[in-house]
Amino acid sequence: MRNRSTHALALSTAAALALPLLPLASAQAAGPPGDRHHVDCSATAPGDGTAQRPWTTLAEANAHPYGPGDRLLFKRGTTCTGTLQPQGAGSAAHPFTIADYGDAADRAVIDGNGAHDAVLLADTQYVRLTRLEITNAAAPGTERNGVRLRLADYGAAKGITLDHLSIHDVRGGDFKTLTGSSAIHIAVEGTTVPSWYDGLDIHHNDIRDVDREGIYFKSRFSKRDLVGNQQDPNAYPGPWTPSLNVRIHHNTLTSLAGDGIKIDTTRGARIDHNRLDGFQLRSKAANAGIWTFNTDDTIIEYNEVSGGGNTKDGMSFDADGASKGTVFQYNYSHDNTGGFLLICPYSGARTLDTVVRYNISRDDGARLIQNCWGPILNTQIYNNTFVNRTKVPGYLVQDDAGSPATTRHELSIRNNIFVNEGQSGGYAFKNPTPGLSFSHNLFHGVNMTRPNPGGVDADPLLRPDLRLSAGSPALSAGTLITDNGGEDWFGNDVPATSAPNIGAYEGPGVD
Numbered sequence: 001m002r003n004r005s006t007h008a009l010a011l012s013t014a015a016a017l018a019l020p021l022l023p024l025a026s027a028q029a030a031g032p033p034g035d036r037h038h039v040d041c042s043a044t045a046p047g048d049g050t051a052q053r054p055w056t057t058l059a060e061a062n063a064h065p066y067g068p069g070d071r072l073l074f075k076r077g078t079t080c081t082g083t084l085q086p087q088g089a090g091s092a093a094h095p096f097t098i099a100d101y102g103d104a105a106d107r108a109v110i111d112g113n114g115a116h117d118a119v120l121l122a123d124t125q126y127v128r129l130t131r132l133e134i135t136n137a138a139a140p141g142t143e144r145n146g147v148r149l150r151l152a153d154y155g156a157a158k159g160i161t162l163d164h165l166s167i168h169d170v171r172g173g174d175f176k177t178l179t180g181s182s183a184i185h186i187a188v189e190g191t192t193v194p195s196w197y198d199g200l201d202i203h204h205n206d207i208r209d210v211d212r213e214g215i216y217f218k219s220r221f222s223k224r225d226l227v228g229n230q231q232d233p234n235a236y237p238g239p240w241t242p243s244l245n246v247r248i249h250h251n252t253l254t255s256l257a258g259d260g261i262k263i264d265t266t267r268g269a270r271i272d273h274n275r276l277d278g279f280q281l282r283s284k285a286a287n288a289g290i291w292t293f294n295t296d297d298t299i300i301e302y303n304e305v306s307g308g309g310n311t312k313d314g315m316s317f318d319a320d321g322a323s324k325g326t327v328f329q330y331n332y333s334h335d336n337t338g339g340f341l342l343i344c345p346y347s348g349a350r351t352l353d354t355v356v357r358y359n360i361s362r363d364d365g366a367r368l369i370q371n372c373w374g375p376i377l378n379t380q381i382y383n384n385t386f387v388n389r390t391k392v393p394g395y396l397v398q399d400d401a402g403s404p405a406t407t408r409h410e411l412s413i414r415n416n417i418f419v420n421e422g423q424s425g426g427y428a429f430k431n432p433t434p435g436l437s438f439s440h441n442l443f444h445g446v447n448m449t450r451p452n453p454g455g456v457d458a459d460p461l462l463r464p465d466l467r468l469s470a471g472s473p474a475l476s477a478g479t480l481i482t483d484n485g486g487e488d489w490f491g492n493d494v495p496a497t498s499a500p501n502i503g504a505y506e507g508p509g510v511d
Contacts, residue, residue, distance in 0.1 A: 034069020062276030069094035077104030090126035112136030139170035152192035182213035190413035212258035218267035228348025257282035278307035314338020321349030345374030352377035367395035392426035415478035417503035421446035474502035
């Protein structure tokens, strides 16, 4: 049995990110096909790209066509200024690798110096970008990116990996556009050939001090009935063509003006083991921590999200318009001014089949759950634990009513613990509508503005690690839920045939 305490997730993520960068085997070992090309922007003598006579500018690196197994290596301890935009592609067996070389303690730096992109990987595949430091701080307020991936009428771009990058001080404007501004920006452009990424792996990157997006996806090939009028048919004419096999994991994101991680037009993406601390800090628009738009079957799990800066959204998680089959599980959310969860279709879009289970929310403010205008279908929120000690949410559920209940509300809230250990007040229900149902929840210290909507109001006897003490009234007091995921937040099995506990802990009472 695994024990995943409220601190274990943060510690395990930090430990993974703190692992030393070992020598890059592909850059050091002899034998595989492909050539090594070296860049030292501190050198002055003309070079040919060899280790003895390296290139000295990004222009030289950009002019060379690369192929399978090639390595483009930047000298550690040096800085290259401008845009790195290499040409060519690798293969499935032999990717094209962009990395570092040398023994200096400091990383090799690509400084965009106010250019639109510090690194641009356009119309390419089977590329690995790793181990570099990337910044783009000059001329703040204009549209720009740290790393931008771009496809235009390309088709499938396979096998791209971005890992162990340090991306910081990307000082763009307050733009949510197809082309910027983000630390890592993934865009599908074009007008005639549906294009998508297949096998995009973004992991173990350190992203900090970015205006405005952390990791951001957008695609022009995103039009489908489910999205309604949220996409301009003139600007986004293409049929819905999702990127596949996308995984975003073990990244840290700190001090972001806007959103943390937003994915768009994907199927089967997984976002896991990320640490996000500080978002919605310097933007006038609405932003969330980790959210989906126009996606199918996304798994968002084992993430820690905190520091949402204001109430213009400002929640940890959001299943936005045209999100279908999104699962939020095993996440730790805390100290977010805006709250925990947003379900947000509007402008003719629908959001359906969202599952929110086995998460822990601590001291999230404003509202724990908010529903936007529009159809919210088959949404299940169950077996989560909400504890507030320093902040009292104004609303337990803020329901922004606007469309007929017969078309919008299929939202159930079951087997959750809501505990208030701070001051009294709060926990109102704004515009509760008939399709919002409660069952087998526990409310303790919660002064709601309407009668208990079904459940227990006794002290759940939560331990400091949020497991249940022996004798807790939450033990075996929940309602059975089919397809319940099989495991709780702490790694305990969830029963398939008998009543579970209330809350995110399914083990026995602890003495």
